[in-house]
Amino acid sequence: MAGDRHGKHNTTTISFRVNSYEKATIEERVKVSGMKKQDYIVRSCIYNHVCVVGKKETIEIIRSEMKEMSLVLEDVAKDLKSEKPVISEPVLDSMTERYLAFLEAALWMLKGSSYLWEDKKDGRESNEGL
Incomplete structure (x- = not known):
């Protein structure tokens, strides 16, 4: 879980490209979540609903x-x-x-x-x- 990473050095990087609208949307959701961007993105990727x-x-x-x-x-x-x-x-x-x-x-x-x-x-x- 994202919270379990505290104090550990992570060696793997995952990156991706987004357009300006997607970036703004992610930034706003991170802001209202109160989480760090990294934690928000990790949790979103792991716990989201996909059809x-x-x-x-x-x-x-x-x-x-x-x-x-x-x-x-x-x-x-x-x-x-x-x-x-x-x-x-x-x-x-x-x-x-x-x-x-x-x-x-x-x-x-x-x-x-x-x-x-x-x-x-x-x-x-x-x-x-x-």
Whole structure:
């Protein structure tokens, strides 16, 4: 979480370009939030609501990542079950962090696309059974 970064040195930079209207809008929202710009942008990126529109490319990315994750986790499980595991704790921690981030992103995307499988409650009566 953004607040957890206090006192730590962050080494990763993410940057992007915006037009003047988008910049002004972000600046105003930061101002009224009372947060630092960095914290506001991080929280906005992590906790925003997104409506996902399915694309073949998106599904392929998820499929590829899940396949890789499955293969690596099978190897890790086999290694951890052996008498003398060779995987180091830092490697396991790094892998856990990466896969947890991917799983959270996949779940976030699925939540954004849940309208595709949820029952619609729009007040219209069903004509089924007539």
